[in-house]
Amino acid sequence: MNEPEYIVEDAAEIVLSNISVELQNKFSYDDIIEILDAEFEFLELSGIASNKPSIVDIPIHIPAKLDEEAMEYFIINLCAKKGIYLTYEELQEILDAEMIYLEQQGLIDDEGASHFLN
Numbered sequence: 001m002n003e004p005e006y007i008v009e010d011a012a013e014i015v016l017s018n019i020s021v022e023l024q025n026k027f028s029y030d031d032i033i034e035i036l037d038a039e040f041e042f043l044e045l046s047g048i049a050s051n052k053p054s055i056v057d058i059p060i061h062i063p064a065k066l067d068e069e070a071m072e073y074f075i076i077n078l079c080a081k082k083g084i085y086l087t088y089e090e091l092q093e094i095l096d097a098e099m100i101y102l103e104q105q106g107l108i109d110d111e112g113a114s115h116f117l118n
Helices: 008-017 021-026 029-045 068-081 088-104
Strands: none
Touching: 008 029, 008 088, 021 088, 029 068, 029 088, 068 088
């Protein structure tokens, strides 16, 4: 059996289909990919994630210490530099939708623990 894999393009499709119509109209597919990439960049800089060629495979040392407020701040600011403007509430809706993808791929368990993240 293959290990679960996080593919950002697939995640972006799931996110777009699980966010409000308002956000679907505001953010493009490419915007969602940029937002998810910014999330991964934060995780990588924090030492929580590592990137292998083409597929994101992120072993996490449980318990991972994730400063969600710092992550949100980082994502919003990095995206703003790229011309993608979003609020904390919009980001939370996007990250919540990403959880659907993570669950579908078997990347998180019932408690939210993961051996892989974006």
